[in-house]
Amino acid sequence: MALPLTLRLEAFAKLSQDDRAALDRISRGSVREVAPRRDLVREGDTPRFVHLILEGWGCRHKTLPDGRRQIVAIFIPGDFCDLNIYLLKRMDHNIGAITTMRVAQISRDEMDSVTETRPRVTQALWWHELVSAAVQREWTLNVGQRTAYERIGHLLVELYFRLRAVGLTEGHSFDFPLTQSDVGEATGLTPVHVNRTMKELRKDGLLELERRRATLPDLDRLIDASMFNATYLHLDREGRHLDAND
Amino acid sequence: MALPLTLRLEAFAKLSQDDRAALDRISRGSVREVAPRRDLVREGDTPRFVHLILEGWGCRHKTLPDGRRQIVAIFIPGDFCDLNIYLLKRMDHNIGAITTMRVAQISRDEMDSVTETRPRVTQALWWHELVSAAVQREWTLNVGQRTAYERIGHLLVELYFRLRAVGLTEGHSFDFPLTQSDVGEATGLTPVHVNRTMKELRKDGLLELERRRATLPDLDRLIDASMFNATYLHLDREGRHLDAND
DNA sequence: TTGGCGTCATAACATAGGTCAGCGTTTCCG
DNA sequence: CGGAAACGCTGACCTATGTTATGACGCCAA
Numbered sequence: 100m101a102l103p104l105t106l107r108l109e110a111f112a113k114l115s116q117d118d119r120a121a122l123d124r125i126s127r128g129s130v131r132e133v134a135p136r137r138d139l140v141r142e143g144d145t146p147r148f149v150h151l152i153l154e155g156w157g158c159r160h161k162t163l164p165d166g167r168r169q170i171v172a173i174f175i176p177g178d179f180c181d182l183n184i185y186l187l188k189r190m191d192h193n194i195g196a197i198t199t200m201r202v203a204q205i206s207r208d209e210m211d212s213v214t215e216t217r218p219r220v221t222q223a224l225w226w227h228e229l230v231s232a233a234v235q236r237e238w239t240l241n242v243g244q245r246t247a248y249e250r251i252g253h254l255l256v257e258l259y260f261r262l263r264a265v266g267l268t269e270g271h272s273f274d275f276p277l278t279q280s281d282v283g284e285a286t287g288l289t290p291v292h293v294n295r296t297m298k299e300l301r302k303d304g305l306l307e308l309e310r311r312r313a314t315l316p317d318l319d320r321l322i323d324a325s326m327f328n329a330t331y332l333h334l335d336r337e338g339r340h341l342d343a344n345d
Numbered sequence: 346m347a348l349p350l351t352l353r354l355e356a357f358a359k360l361s362q363d364d365r366a367a368l369d370r371i372s373r374g375s376v377r378e379v380a381p382r383r384d385l386v387r388e389g390d391t392p393r394f395v396h397l398i399l400e401g402w403g404c405r406h407k408t409l410p411d412g413r414r415q416i417v418a419i420f421i422p423g424d425f426c427d428l429n430i431y432l433l434k435r436m437d438h439n440i441g442a443i444t445t446m447r448v449a450q451i452s453r454d455e456m457d458s459v460t461e462t463r464p465r466v467t468q469a470l471w472w473h474e475l476v477s478a479a480v481q482r483e484w485t486l487n488v489g490q491r492t493a494y495e496r497i498g499h500l501l502v503e504l505y506f507r508l509r510a511v512g513l514t515e516g517h518s519f520d521f522p523l524t525q526s527d528v529g530e531a532t533g534l535t536p537v538h539v540n541r542t543m544k545e546l547r548k549d550g551l552l553e554l555e556r557r558r559a560t561l562p563d564l565d566r567l568i569d570a571s572m573f574n575a576t577y578l579h580l581d582r583e584g585r586h587l588d589a590n591d
Numbered sequence: 592t593t594g595g596c597g598t599c600a601t602a603a604c605a606t607a608g609g610t611c612a613g614c615g616t617t618t619c620c621g
Numbered sequence: 622c623g624g625a626a627a628c629g630c631t632g633a634c635c636t637a638t639g640t641t642a643t644g645a646c647g648c649c650a651a
Contacts, residue, residue, distance in 0.1 A: 111432075142576070161482065163572050167490040171482045186357075186472045191479050191577040226432045228474070233437050235481040236407065236417045243488040243533030244413040247638070278598065287489030292638055294600060326409045330388070331437040493608070524628065538608055540630060598646085605640070610633100617628075 102126060103177030103265035104151060108223040110264055110334050118220050121213050126151060129204040133157075133196040140180070140194040146187055148204040150180040155200030156276050160284065161192045170285040172235065173197075173258070173277075177265040182228050183210075198276045226333075233331045242287040245326070247296045250286040252325030255306065257332070259315055264334055275313035348372060349423030349511035350397060354469040356510055356580050364466050367459050372397060375450045379403075379442040386426070386440040392433055394450040396426040401446030402522050406530065407438045416531040418481065419443075419504070419523075423511040428474050429456075444522045472579070479577045488533040491572070493542045496532040498571030501552065503578070505561055510580055521559035 104126060105119055114122075130153065133139045139150070142161070152174045159172040159180070171192065174180065180194050185207050214221040234257070241250050262273045277285075283293045300306040305321045307314040315321055350372060351365055360368075376399065379385045385396070388407070398420045405418040405426070417438065420426060426440050431453050460467040480503070487496050508519045523531075525539045532539070546552040551567045553560040561567055 159482070161486045163486070163490060165572070169486040169489040171485045171489075181475075183471050183475060186468065187475055187479075187579055188582075189576060189579075191579070192482060222432065225429050228478075229427075229429060229433055232474075232478050232481060233433075235478060235485060236405070236438060239417045239481060239485045239488060240407045240409075240415040242485060243415040243417075244409060279600095280598085289639055290599090291601090291640080295638090298600085326411070330435060333433055333435075333437070336434075525630095526628080535609055536629090537610080537631090541608090544630085593651090595648100595650090597648090600643100600645080602642085603640100604642105605638105606636105607638085608635105609637085610635070612633090613631090615628105615630080617626105619624105619626085621622100621624095 103153075103175075103267070106265045107177035108220070108227065110336060111223050111226040112219060112336070114219060114223070118217055121217050121220055125205050125209055125213060126153060126203050128206075128209060131202050131204055133200045133202060135196055135198050135200075138193050138195040139200075139202065140190055142190050142193050144190045146181065146184040146190050148206060149182055149184060149210055150194065151203040151205060152176050152178045152180070153201040153203055156197040157195060157200050157202075158197055158281075158285075159192050159194055168284050169287065170281065171238065172231070173285065175258070175261055175265065176267065178231075179224070179227055182224055197281065230333050233333060237331045238285075247286070247288050247292055248299060249325045250288065251282060251293065251296050252300065252305065252321050253327050254282065254286060255300075255313065255315060256318070256322055256325055256327045259318070260329060260332055260334065264332075270314075271316065271318055272312055272314040274311060275308065276311055349399075349421075349513070352511045353423035354466070354473065356582060357469050357472040358465060358582070360465060360469070364463055367463050367466055371451050371455055371459060372399060372449050374452075374455060377448050377450055379446045379448060381442055381444050381446075384439050384441040385446075385448065386436055388436050388439050390436045392427065392430040392436055394452060395428055395430060395456055396440065397449040397451060398422050398424045398426070399447040399449055402443040403441060403446050403448075404443055404527075404531075405438050405440055414530050415533065416527065417484065418477070419531065421504070421507055421511065422513065424477075425470070425473055428470055443527065476579050479579060483577045484531075493532070493534050493538055494545060495571045496534065497528060497539065497542050498546065498551065498567050499573055500528065500532060501546075501559065501561060502564070502568055502571055502573045505564070506575060506578055506580065510578075516560075517562065517564055518558060518560040520557060521554065522557055 102123065104122055105114065108114060140146070154176055157174040158170045159174070160168055160170045162168050214224070241253050245253060259268060259273060262268050267273060279293045279297065280290045283290045286293070297306065301308070304316055305324065307316060348369065350368055351360065354360060386392070400422055403420040404416045405420070406414055406416045408414050460470070487499050491499060505514060505519060508514050513519060525543065526536045529536045529539045543552065550562055551570065553562060
């Protein structure tokens with residue numbers, strides 16, 4: 100059974116057995132468990148490890164002096180938090196757990212030894228980094244231009260595609276541990292308005308939510324309604340366009 | 346006289362004469378001039394070159410099917426548009442010129458030859474990439490949480506610090522070629538509201554604008570008003586906090 | 592078993608920012 | 622040099638989203 104990370108990187112390139120073994124090795128080194136709603140890295144810290152999400156959901160978030168908070172990224176299994184982060188002197192954001200999370204802490208030395216011996220993996224990690232940056236740009240567009248309805252729809256579709264890429268969907272359903280507050284912090288909306296808007300999505304038959312599990316009954320319509328364009332996820336090795344049924 | 350790029354990277358690490366020479370070399374290879382308001386890379390293109398801004402201002406922008414546009418990054422001299430971008434199959438955004446722009450087009454081979462022979466430069470380029478990502482996160486926070494007044498203030502302060510880092514400020518003044526529409530597209534506001542808000546900034550003595558040149562007469566107050574925290578720019582080699590008078 | 596807390600839900604009301612429309616000024620190009 | 626387009630500015634009005642408040646439900650810890 101393939102690791103989420105392997106699945107993730109194979110979207111970019113075929114890996115050899117040895118490549119996979121190397122990834123497996125760094126995933127097993129120092130594994131840490133983080134309780135829900137706990138931060139594992141804080142703004143101002145000196146970064147020392149790269150973190151790889153093995154299980155659970157997390158997020159990257161930033162806070163303004165008066166307490167306004169923005170979730171700037173959501174992490175699911177197979178995501179690296181910050182490749183090469185140790186080049187920076189201080190963290191400029193926090194990394195927190197949403198659910199209980201298992202993460203691998205990877206030291207600079209371990210990282211270097213992989214990149215020195217496995218060029219294919221190194222490339223795949225670069226690719227991962229470029230995709231993270233692309234997602235961040237799309238989020239800027241999301242909060243900058245889309246309406247509340249579109250923003251939340253877009254977030255749902257993005258999560259669907261990303262989860263599917265690491266084998267964490269069943270049909271059009273997936274575990275969805277975000278509270279309405281979380282969704283608000285990720286989309287720049289208040290919880291109250293998230294509530295109103297999700298109600299509308301439900302009414303329109305674009306979303307079902309039951310006991311922390313989401314279903315997107317009409318993905319094509321949701322993609323349309325949220326002006327979702329999967330290009331930025333760079334999920335397909337050949338640069339083709341994905342459609343909802345692939 | 347040092348190149349903006351060299352100045353930029355020296356914020357991260359001291360470079361040797363040879364390192365500087367290598368940077369100089371890639372800056373001189375294939376230089377292209379782009380007219381104002383022209384795109385030099387389009388969404389959907391297959392990326393072939395890394396671009397380095399030598400002169401002028403540019404931006405990265407994304408468009409929704411109905412025409413809403415978001416500027417997701419602003420480029421000034423010394424900025425790379427997309428290191429390693431050729432790992433992706435298609436561009437997911439556009440790169441355009443704001444003013445007349447001179448850019449160096451750097452091929453994958455040229456890039457590889459630098460990274461293979463100059464580890465210090467390679468690290469510095471990684472650092473550049475991490476900082477770009479940090480800026481992108483801050484922009485997400487900016488449009489997600491700050492008010493119009495804060496957003497525009499924040500943008501001004503960011504540009505001030507970045508321009509200063511490459512020697513393009515004089516006192517608290519700098520060339521400012523953005524139209525109010527541009528500012529709107531960068532901050533997720535309409536031009537009308539940008540106008541109102543900049544008027545207020547002027548009234549409050551935080552901004553002066555004359556013939557495409559901006560002055561920030563009271564930087565400390567503007568930093569405060571926009572809740573600007575320079576950490577994310579990672580400008581200081583030692584991780585100290587910068588203040589406005591450094 | 593109870594009580595407290597987190598989450599979802601909804602209603603009434605407030606406002607930041609959007610929309611539309613119009614006018615002057617500057618810039619640029621033919 | 623002249624005309625058109627781009628840009629900046631302003632006013633009147635509108636609406637998407639924020640604010641405040643309150644209640645119901647489920648879950649966990651004492």
